Amino acid sequence: MIGYYKHAPFSLFLRILVSLAIAITVCTLGFLILYILVKGIPFLKPSLFSLTYTSENVSFLPSILNTVIIVFGSLLVAGPLGICAAIYTAEYARRGNKIVGLVRITTETLSGIPSIIYGLFGMLFFVTFLHLGYSLVSGILTISIMILPLVMRTTEEALRSVPDSYREGSYGLGAGKLRTVLSVILPSAVPGILAGVILAVGRVVGETAALVYTAGTVADFPKGIFSSGRTLSVHMYELSREGFHTGEAYATSVILILVILLINWISNKFAKKIGKT
Amino acid sequence: MKFKLSSPFKERAASTIFLVSALASILFVALICVFLFANGVPAILKIGFTDFLFGTEWAPTDEPAIYGIFPMILGSLYVTLGALAIGVSVGLLSAIFLARFCSERLHRVLKPAVELLAGIPSVIYGFFGLVIIVPFVRQHLGGSGFSIFTASILLGIMILPTVISVSEAALRAVPNSYYEGSLALGATHERSVFFTVLPAATSGIVAGIILGFGRAIGETMAVILVAGNQARMPDGIFEGVRTLTANIVLEMGYATDLHREALIATGVVLFSFILTINLLFSILKKRVVK
Numbered sequence: 001m002i003g004y005y006k007h008a009p010f011s012l013f014l015r016i017l018v019s020l021a022i023a024i025t026v027c028t029l030g031f032l033i034l035y036i037l038v039k040g041i042p043f044l045k046p047s048l049f050s051l052t053y054t055s056e057n058v059s060f061l062p063s064i065l066n067t068v069i070i071v072f073g074s075l076l077v078a079g080p081l082g083i084c085a086a087i088y089t090a091e092y093a094r095r096g097n098k099i100v101g102l103v104r105i106t107t108e109t110l111s112g113i114p115s116i117i118y119g120l121f122g123m124l125f126f127v128t129f130l131h132l133g134y135s136l137v138s139g140i141l142t143i144s145i146m147i148l149p150l151v152m153r154t155t156e157e158a159l160r161s162v163p164d165s166y167r168e169g170s171y172g173l174g175a176g177k178l179r180t181v182l183s184v185i186l187p188s189a190v191p192g193i194l195a196g197v198i199l200a201v202g203r204v205v206g207e208t209a210a211l212v213y214t215a216g217t218v219a220d221f222p223k224g225i226f227s228s229g230r231t232l233s234v235h236m237y238e239l240s241r242e243g244f245h246t247g248e249a250y251a252t253s254v255i256l257i258l259v260i261l262l263i264n265w266i267s268n269k270f271a272k273k274i275g276k277t
Numbered sequence: 278m279k280f281k282l283s284s285p286f287k288e289r290a291a292s293t294i295f296l297v298s299a300l301a302s303i304l305f306v307a308l309i310c311v312f313l314f315a316n317g318v319p320a321i322l323k324i325g326f327t328d329f330l331f332g333t334e335w336a337p338t339d340e341p342a343i344y345g346i347f348p349m350i351l352g353s354l355y356v357t358l359g360a361l362a363i364g365v366s367v368g369l370l371s372a373i374f375l376a377r378f379c380s381e382r383l384h385r386v387l388k389p390a391v392e393l394l395a396g397i398p399s400v401i402y403g404f405f406g407l408v409i410i411v412p413f414v415r416q417h418l419g420g421s422g423f424s425i426f427t428a429s430i431l432l433g434i435m436i437l438p439t440v441i442s443v444s445e446a447a448l449r450a451v452p453n454s455y456y457e458g459s460l461a462l463g464a465t466h467e468r469s470v471f472f473t474v475l476p477a478a479t480s481g482i483v484a485g486i487i488l489g490f491g492r493a494i495g496e497t498m499a500v501i502l503v504a505g506n507q508a509r510m511p512d513g514i515f516e517g518v519r520t521l522t523a524n525i526v527l528e529m530g531y532a533t534d535l536h537r538e539a540l541i542a543t544g545v546v547l548f549s550f551i552l553t554i555n556l557l558f559s560i561l562k563k564r565v566v567k
Contacts, residue, residue, distance in 0.1 A: 004465075011467035018378055021370030025441070026387065028434055029394050032405050039408075084298035092295055103299050105559070106306040112488075112555040113309070113548075114495020116522045120544040123529070124312045145305050152302070178291045199396075206398025209497040209522070213529055237400045237498055240407055253401050264396050268389055 033257060040254035043247040053220050058239065058248045060255070062221045066136065066229035069222065070215065071204050073140035074147060079197060081144075082151030089152075090159040091181050111149035115210040118146045122214035134228040139215025146210055147200040154196020158189040195270035202263040205256070208233045232256055317545035320344075320538030329542065335508040337528065337536045344539040346546065348510045352425075352518040353494050353547075355511055356504065359429025360436055360493040365486055367433070368440030372482075375441065376448035377456075377470045395438035403502035406431040411503055420515035423505030428518070431503055432496055436489040443488055447481020448474060484561040491554040495547070497522040521547045 005012035050059040085103070093100040122142030132138045162185050170180040208231075216228030217238060230238065236256060239249040321329050324344045332345015375387060410430055415422030451474045459469035475482075497520075505517020506527060519527075524543050532540055 008465045008467075011465040014467040014471055015378070018370045018374040021367050022374040022379075022387065024367050025371045025394070025437055026390055028437075029390055032397070032401075035409065036401070036405065081298050081301055084295050085301060088292075088295035088299040092292055093299075099296075099299065103302055106302045108559060109306050109552070109555055110302055112491055112558070113551060114491075114497065114522070116495065116497040116525055117309070117313070117544060117548050117551070120525065120541060121309045121312055124316050124541070125308060129312070145309075148302060148305070176288055178288050202396050206396070206400070208398070208400045209526065212526060233398050233400045236398075236404065237502075240400070240404045240502055246408075249404060253404055256398060256401055260396050260398065260401075261393070264389070264393050268392075 033261075036250065036253050036257055040250035043251040044254060045251070048248060048251055058219075058245050060232060060235055060248075060252055062219060063230055063232045063235040063252075064255075066215070066222060067205060067231040067233075069136055069225070069229070070139050070143060070211070070231055071201055073136065073225070074143040074204055075197065075201070077140060077144035078148045078151050078200065082148050083155050083193065085148075086152045086155035086159060087181060087186075090156045091177075091185065107149040107152055110145070111153075113146075115146060115207060118142055118210040119213050121145075122210060127214055133226070134214065134216030134218075135226045136215055136222055136229055137225045139211050139231075140225075142210050142214045143204055143207060146207070147203055150200050150203065151196055154199065155189070155193045158192025158196070159185060161192060162188050191270045191273040195267045198263055198267040198270065202260055202267070205231075205259055205263070206233055207231070208237050212237070232259075313541065313545055313548055316538065317542040320535060320542040321545070323535065324539065324542075329539070330546070333510055335524075337532070337539065342536065344535070346521065346524070346539075346543055348508060349519050349521045349524045349543065350546070352504070352511055353520040353522070353550075355425050355514075355518065356428045356432060356500065356520055357490060357493040359425060359514070360432030361486065361490060363430060363433025364436040364440050364489055364493070368437045368485075368489070369444050369482065371437070372441045372444035372448060372485075373470060373475065376445045377466075377474065391438050391441050394434075395442075399435065399496060399499045400502075402431060402435050403499035406499060406503040414515070418515060421505065421517065423503060423517045425504070425511060425514045425516065425518045428500050428504040428520075429514075431499055432493045435496060435499060436492050439492050440485050440489045443485030444478070444482045447478040447485065450481060451477045480561055480564050484558055487554055487558045487561065491551055491558070494520075494550060494554075495522065497526055501526060 005015075047057045048059055049061050050057045051061065053059045053062050089100050089103060119142065122138055126132045126138040126141050127134060132141075166184050166188060167180055170184040175184070211231055211234050215231065215234070217230045217234055218228040219230055219235065219238075222229040232252060232255065236249060236252045239245045239252060329344055329346060330350070331347050332343065333347050334343045334345045335348060336343040371391075375384060375391075379387065406427060410427050411422035413422075414420070414424060414427050418426070455473045455477055456469050459473040460466070464472070500520050501523045504520060504523065506519045506523050507517040508519045508524065511518045521543055525540050528536070529540050
């Protein structure tokens with residue numbers, strides 16, 4: 001190896017440069033995760049899991065419940081909508097269809113919009129215009145629009161990766177279009193769709209800017225879907241901004257990091273499954 | 278088992294449902310545009326287009342209130358450019374490593390790590406910046422630590438996955454014959470990658486940089502926690518600064534009337550930036566596909 005570079009010092013320099021860059025990238029990630037886990041785990045006290053929230057114990061149990069509600073709510077809205085939309089663009093639309101072109105441009109636009117703009121829109125439309133107020137349902141609807149492009153894109157990719165022989169086989173047995181899509185193509189695309197949906201869950205769990213002015217920042221248990229509630233990420237933001245509860249902020253970030261690690265791991269599992277078939 | 282053809286009615290109903298779902302994204306983009314512009318543009322006209330965009334003072338609680346967002350526009354641009362300087366240099370070199378310098382086995386470990394970097398919530402990055410980067414800058418470089426410099430480093434880290442994955446895809450799309458041709462002419466592996474493969478992937482890489490720019494300028498929570506948020510003209514990279522995004526989140530909670538509208542108008546300005554960036558990105562991407 002050294003011999004190879006003896007007469008090419010510049011090449012050696014380039015190799016060192018790229019190795020250094022990837023080392024910085026990976027070390028930053030490793031340092032961030034380890035630092036938060038090591039510093040944060042000692043702060044995971046039972047008082048953080050208290051059933052009632054006070055400004056003393058800053059229990060994050062209510063925030064966890066709110067997060068779960070918002071995750072399931074937004075999947076309930078964006079899941080079916082995104083999957084149906086992807087079925088249209090992947091299975092029904094003909095090549096060069098003008099509508100599909102427009103849909104593609106608008107989905108790309110949606111995925112490029114920063115979450116704060118979604119937050120503003122949610123505040124103007126759901127909170128004010130539709131009079132839903134600062135509530136979990138406003139948050140759910142706002143977040144649903146935000147994750148829609150992600151669900152659509154991954155579902156479309158999963159549908160397209162189903163071999164055409166499946167479709168031909170199904171038609172050959174006399175099944176119609178709808179039956180082919182629902183009972184042959186969709187089931188074989190499930191791992192890919194799940195990988196995308198789980199990634200979407202990750203986005204929702206980590207979201208802050210789109211929720212502060214839609215779902216609000218009330219730190220207590222919600223009384224229903226129309227009452228305000230902060231998710232774990234919003235809770236985390238409030239804690240770090242106030243600066244009074246650094247220990248609790250560390251503990252909250254441990255939970256968030258663990259959830260994100262788990263989500264990424266599961267999503268990768270599903271994604272690998274597609275690679276195999 | 279009994280096979281039954283679904284009725285033509287059912288088929289038609291289903292295809293209509295799928296079509297309508299597909300149209301939803303068009304509806305949402307239209308709604309977002311209409312609601313943002315309808316609520317923001319009147320404020321811009323009331324304050325005056327140039328006074329709003331190029332006014333150097335933001336004092337919404339003064340009598341009379343002054344709404345000039347030029348400090349925030351500059352703040353966003355400085356922080357974003359700083360982030361690009363860090364994110365693109367490290368990200369592009371990392372992408373070159375992933376595309377051309379690592380074994381299949383190493384790639385299977387590194388790629389998920391980069392994806393994980395993209396999955397970490399921005400509030401965690403913000404917190405990390407607050408407890409690590411801010412104190413570091415305060416101790417070693419002076420100032421309060423809440424500064425353009427700190428925010429640039431943090432955002433630079435945050436856009437790494439975007440820059441890496443788009444650039445890596447662009448590098449992989451370059452035909453292998455370019456690389457082989459260069460090797461055959463006697464160039465080393467490194468020179469071949471840097472001077473034949475890299476130039477051929479330029480437009481894809483630029484697309485990645487533009488996407489990173491969009492991510493950085495739209496980032497909110499992480500920046501608020503480390504940038505200091507002073508609404509005045511930025512002077513010096515170790516001084517605090519407020520971005521467009523921070524301006525919206527910090528004051529929306531208590532703003533009323535024209536102040537509130539001015540914040541929505543801030544969102545409109547940001548949104549216009551983003552739309553322009555998206556347009557540039559899709560033009561470049563089309564060129565790559567060709």
